[in-house]
Amino acid sequence: MPAKNIVVLVAGLLIIALTAGGVGYYQENQRLSSPGIRCRTIHGQVAVEVLLPEILPGYESVPLEVTQEELDMLPKDTSFGRRRYTAPDGLVFDLSVVLMGGDISSIHRPQSCIPAQGWTILDEDTDTLRIDGDNGYELPFNRLKNAKTVVINEQPVKAEGYFLFWFTADGKVTASRESRLLSTAWRMLTSGEVERWGYVSLNVVFPAGAADMVYPRAEEFLKTAVPQFQLPPTDRPPRP
Amino acid sequence: MLQGVAHINPMPESITTGQRQNDLLDDIQQYVRDLPGIVRECWRGLPDKWLFGSLAVAWSLVFLFFGSPSLGYRDLRSPSLFYWMYYAYTNPGSEDTHGLLIPFVVLGLLLWKRSELLQCPKAVWWPGLMGLAVAGGIHLLGYMMQQQRVSIIGLFLGYYSLLALVWGRAFAARCFFPFILFAFCLPVGLMVDTVTFPLRQASTDIAVGVARTFFGVEVIQDGIRILDPNGTYRYEVAAACSGLRSLIAMAALTTIYGFVVFKTPWKQWLFVFISIPFALAGNVMRLLSIILAAESMGPNAGHFVHEWFGFLTFALTLAAVLWLGRRLEDKEPARPVELAEMKEAHHAG
Numbered sequence: 001m002p003a004k005n006i007v008v009l010v011a012g013l014l015i016i017a018l019t020a021g022g023v024g025y026y027q028e029n030q031r032l033s034s035p036g037i038r039c040r041t042i043h044g045q046v047a048v049e050v051l052l053p054e055i056l057p058g059y060e061s062v063p064l065e066v067t068q069e070e071l072d073m074l075p076k077d078t079s080f081g082r083r084r085y086t087a088p089d090g091l092v093f094d095l096s097v098v099l100m101g102g103d104i105s106s107i108h109r110p111q112s113c114i115p116a117q118g119w120t121i122l123d124e125d126t127d128t129l130r131i132d133g134d135n136g137y138e139l140p141f142n143r144l145k146n147a148k149t150v151v152i153n154e155q156p157v158k159a160e161g162y163f164l165f166w167f168t169a170d171g172k173v174t175a176s177r178e179s180r181l182l183s184t185a186w187r188m189l190t191s192g193e194v195e196r197w198g199y200v201s202l203n204v205v206f207p208a209g210a211a212d213m214v215y216p217r218a219e220e221f222l223k224t225a226v227p228q229f230q231l232p233p234t235d236r237p238p239r240p
Numbered sequence: 241m242l243q244g245v246a247h248i249n250p251m252p253e254s255i256t257t258g259q260r261q262n263d264l265l266d267d268i269q270q271y272v273r274d275l276p277g278i279v280r281e282c283w284r285g286l287p288d289k290w291l292f293g294s295l296a297v298a299w300s301l302v303f304l305f306f307g308s309p310s311l312g313y314r315d316l317r318s319p320s321l322f323y324w325m326y327y328a329y330t331n332p333g334s335e336d337t338h339g340l341l342i343p344f345v346v347l348g349l350l351l352w353k354r355s356e357l358l359q360c361p362k363a364v365w366w367p368g369l370m371g372l373a374v375a376g377g378i379h380l381l382g383y384m385m386q387q388q389r390v391s392i393i394g395l396f397l398g399y400y401s402l403l404a405l406v407w408g409r410a411f412a413a414r415c416f417f418p419f420i421l422f423a424f425c426l427p428v429g430l431m432v433d434t435v436t437f438p439l440r441q442a443s444t445d446i447a448v449g450v451a452r453t454f455f456g457v458e459v460i461q462d463g464i465r466i467l468d469p470n471g472t473y474r475y476e477v478a479a480a481c482s483g484l485r486s487l488i489a490m491a492a493l494t495t496i497y498g499f500v501v502f503k504t505p506w507k508q509w510l511f512v513f514i515s516i517p518f519a520l521a522g523n524v525m526r527l528l529s530i531i532l533a534a535e536s537m538g539p540n541a542g543h544f545v546h547e548w549f550g551f552l553t554f555a556l557t558l559a560a561v562l563w564l565g566r567r568l569e570d571k572e573p574a575r576p577v578e579l580a581e582m583k584e585a586h587h588a589g
Contacts, residue, residue: 015369019379020379120464
């Protein structure tokens with residue numbers, strides 16, 4: 001082999017080795033940041049107990065089971081919090097938190113799961129909501145409007161639903177998946193920490209045509225519930 | 241030995257389109273028959289293949305053992321990016337099955353272009369190392385973000401940089417167009433709904449607009465739902481009806497078509513992107529057919545059109561693209577080398 005080719009081979013292999021080394025170093029040195037959700041550690045486990053409020057004024061609440069399919073499918077260090085809140089008039093709000101461990105595949109896009117459950121996404125956009133309190137902040141979230149035909153008393157009935165979701169980590173809240181990923185990469189590069197994101201969602205189902213009445217109720221629910229389980233972001237803009 | 245399309249002389253004006261199509265088909269059949277000989281010819285004619293092979297194997301090993309960071313998800317407990325890609329292409333309901341074919345298509349196109357590639361001057365091109373370093377950085381970033389799609393970009397950029405490093409810039413420039421096809425190896429996967437939603441919304445908006453404006457059909461639109469005011473039919477433009485599959489198939493076909501037929505770079509690029517408006521138009525045509533059928537003959541007719549007209553609208557759209565291709569092909573200038581060959585043939589005659 002000519003000497004020039006040997007130099008090419010060595011230089012190429014060096015860059016390839018540096019790439020492998022960089023990935024290996026990252027694997028060995030990654031640390032988890034704190035979650036942006038109130039939770040209780042479980043001794044000896046990465047997974048934690050997510051603390052959703054049991055008592056919320058004006059609502060009755062019960063815990064919801066995490067399905068075996070979810071437990072089998074998602075990484076073992078995934079943590080869950082899930083409760084159903086029922087208003088006196090029967091309107092039901094399902095609140096869910098999926099908190100990742102070191103593996104981002106704990107968090108899935110609802111745009112994939114919702115159609116899999118038989119819903120059609122009619123519309124999607126983003127909105128913000130003012131969360132009051134001493135550490136008040138603007139909560140950004142995604143809003144999916146969905147529709148499905150359900151059978152009640154052997155009659156097909158058109159149902160609609162709002163699925164509101166956002167992401168929160170140590171000191172951060174965002175509705176944008178891209179922001180979350182970029183923030184994860186930046187944090188990793190600058191501090192060697194993996195941001196531990198929580199995916200928070202609220203699902204509310206109602207008869208078709210009642211959207212205008214239900215949406216303000218969902219916002220009101222979030223104003224009450226969010227301060228109970230989500231830590232306020234530290235990078236929030238100053239209060240007006 | 242069969243010559244690739246790039247070396248077929250321009251046809252005289254008197255030769256018809258039909259004859260040209262037959263010639264192209266004959267060329268393809270002959271190409272397939274000659275394939276073993278072609279591979280042997282390439283193997284003999286390509287210098288420093290062991291150097292490229294060693295580096296490519298080493299690069300592949302990085303992605304085999306340090307390729308995918310998602311070790312927790314049930315079906316993906318492997319560090320291999322190749323395994324992740326294979327899963328993305330083959331899992332039930334995947335919209336990305338074509339990803340398995342792309343490497344073979346790229347290889348086929350490179351072989352098709354072999355005369356040009358074998359003849360072009362080859363020399364080590366040091367900036368290729370920089371490309372390799374950038375590819376490594378992209379993979380590292382993808383790994384940190386746990387985004388395998390970013391790592392896939394790094395993987396193919398790395399292979400391309402190795403080509404450029406070992407065989408030079410001119411060789412890499414000639415390989416650029418087939419390599420573009422590796423973009424179709426990026427799985428849409430779980431992003432499918434995010435990608436398809438704008439397509440669904442745009443198709444619905446245009447189809448409803450055309451139905452109202454040009455056909456006087458006063459359908460009601462609610463997001464991606466189309467409703468008849470009398471309540472006789474109601475359609476929801478689901479993800480499967482977004483036209484994404486048509487778009488991917490169309491984009492792959494037009495890219496290959498542009499590469500094989502045209503020599504002018506702007507026409508090749510035009511045919512990379514032209515699939516987007518054509519695929520959208522095809523989907524609008526399909527939705528419009530459903531609305532008009534349901535409006536004039538009832539919901540069952542609309543359902544029939546929904547079930548059976550997908551292929552027809554795709555074929556019509558493809559025909560329109562090919563028609564445009566033919567129009568542009570007629571004005572395709574002959575390359576200097578071909579003109580020289582023609583002159584030589586003329587003098588010999």
